Amino acid sequence: xxxxxxxxxxxxxxxxxxxxxxxTVLIAAVTIILSLFFGTIMAMIRHFCTGKLTILSWLSxxxxxxxxxxxxxxxxxxIRFTMQxxxxxxxxxxxxxxxxxxxxxxxxxxxxxxxxxxFEGAASQGFSFWQTMFYxxxxxxxxxxxxxxxxxxxxxxxxxxxxxxxxxAEFMRNSSVVMGQLRTSGxxxxxxxxxxxxxxxxxxxxxxxxxxxxxxVRSS
Amino acid sequence: MIKDLLNVKRWEAFLDVLPTQYIPGxxxxxxxxxxxxxxxxxxxxxxxxxxxxxxNIFKFISRVYVEFFxxxxxxxxxxxxxxxxxxxxxxxxxxFTLGVIGVGIYHGAxxxxxxxxxxxxxxxxxxxxxxxxxxxxLQTMRYIILPQTMKMILPPLTxxxxxxxxxxxxxxxxxxxxxxxxADSWGSDRGFFVxxxxxxxxxxxxxxxxxxxxxxxxxxxxxRTPVPKNKKEVA
Numbered sequence: 001x002x003x004x005x006x007x008x009x010x011x012x013x014x015x016x017x018x019x020x021x022x023x024t025v026l027i028a029a030v031t032i033i034l035s036l037f038f039g040t041i042m043a044m045i046r047h048f049c050t051g052k053l054t055i056l057s058w059l060s061x062x063x064x065x066x067x068x069x070x071x072x073x074x075x076x077x078x079i080r081f082t083m084q085x086x087x088x089x090x091x092x093x094x095x096x097x098x099x100x101x102x103x104x105x106x107x108x109x110x111x112x113x114x115x116x117x118x119f120e121g122a123a124s125q126g127f128s129f130w131q132t133m134f135y136x137x138x139x140x141x142x143x144x145x146x147x148x149x150x151x152x153x154x155x156x157x158x159x160x161x162x163x164x165x166x167x168x169a170e171f172m173r174n175s176s177v178v179m180g181q182l183r184t185s186g187x188x189x190x191x192x193x194x195x196x197x198x199x200x201x202x203x204x205x206x207x208x209x210x211x212x213x214x215x216x217v218r219s220s
Numbered sequence: 221m222i223k224d225l226l227n228v229k230r231w232e233a234f235l236d237v238l239p240t241q242y243i244p245g246x247x248x249x250x251x252x253x254x255x256x257x258x259x260x261x262x263x264x265x266x267x268x269x270x271x272x273x274x275x276n277i278f279k280f281i282s283r284v285y286v287e288f289f290x291x292x293x294x295x296x297x298x299x300x301x302x303x304x305x306x307x308x309x310x311x312x313x314x315x316f317t318l319g320v321i322g323v324g325i326y327h328g329a330x331x332x333x334x335x336x337x338x339x340x341x342x343x344x345x346x347x348x349x350x351x352x353x354x355x356x357x358l359q360t361m362r363y364i365i366l367p368q369t370m371k372m373i374l375p376p377l378t379x380x381x382x383x384x385x386x387x388x389x390x391x392x393x394x395x396x397x398x399x400x401x402x403a404d405s406w407g408s409d410r411g412f413f414v415x416x417x418x419x420x421x422x423x424x425x426x427x428x429x430x431x432x433x434x435x436x437x438x439x440x441x442x443x444r445t446p447v448p449k450n451k452k453e454v455a
Contacts, residue, residue, distance in 0.1 A: 066425060069382070069386075069429045069431075070386070070421045070428070071386040071389035071400065071424055073389045073390065074400060074403075074417060074424065077404050078407075078413060078417040081407070081408065081413050154291070157293075158291075158292070158294070159293070160293075161293040161296060164393065165392070172293070172295060176299075185304075185307060188303060188304075192296070192299075192303070192304070195296055196296055196300075199291065199292045200287075200288065200292050203290075204291045207287075207290070
């Protein structure tokens, strides 16, 4: 144990990896919030734009389908070169580009589940479209998609490890830097176990949360 | 961006590397995806049956497998195999094997959950009812249980296949000679980003979009109530 402390988990190494973890969580949280915003907009466009505005619905659908059918890592790599600016911001942009398409599908599933009577009831009470959305439809939608959004959060946290490829100081990359100093295979395996454990603790507690929400939905 | 997109010279450069890099990369991605899907299905069926078995030890093994591989990133798993498999088998590991093992085991965990929900969704009473009508075990499976299970599990299985294809791109991080790797190495080498990444995106789209449509179709079909095939015969 003491020997491991000297080789792998020195204070400097540990702090370095934890800084990476902080950035991982930060990127994931910002991505989810931004994706929820843009995803909701796209889902609403796809769901409600009919008649003259069908072209908008079609465009939003095309965006969603295109991004859902290409790998996330492709956008991370592409944007690394083609955009200027802070690498972390670029990473968040690439993640949001991809994740908002996935989230849009989740929100659309939630919107589909809202019964038509809710809209008719709101209209009969004199609510405008935006009022109906804001006070009646969206709160119910968000409530029903909480488990799916948390699952997506797990996916985003796991996917932040792609950012090692573009050298952003997140957890996987910082741990790899530490790994570069190690000499014996035993140490390397120990460090891999540690990395897996850290991701596991975060994602497993989130997935337990998902399960408790799902049970709540089922029992209500 | 638009100027780059219309640059004919760069597209000519792309056409030069298309047969030497993109096509082999595309074939590699397809091969890894197919073999990985096969491995994932085998593992998924085994562990899915484990988790619905009556023995607690099997259930426990299956839970550990599913939770561990679902809750750690594929990147960590692939890097682990990359670093540790050579010690285990004593020699170089081909990138193809690495990819198949990586995505196969990772998605096996997801497919196992899909199979479990499929099995658990059919009530035990259906078996009892079928036996009481004189169906044998195989007949019960063929005519009563499997049609219902298949309906439930096919849409999520197709979605898993789609995610599996996308996840093969993780191989690029360990120089896996797949489509993503070739696109990235050529793109960062020459600096023709639009020409490097756009065709790559389209090639992935080419595999994934039919799968997405199939999943949507199966989902809609599963919601329909079944009708007898030969109405005259039934009447």
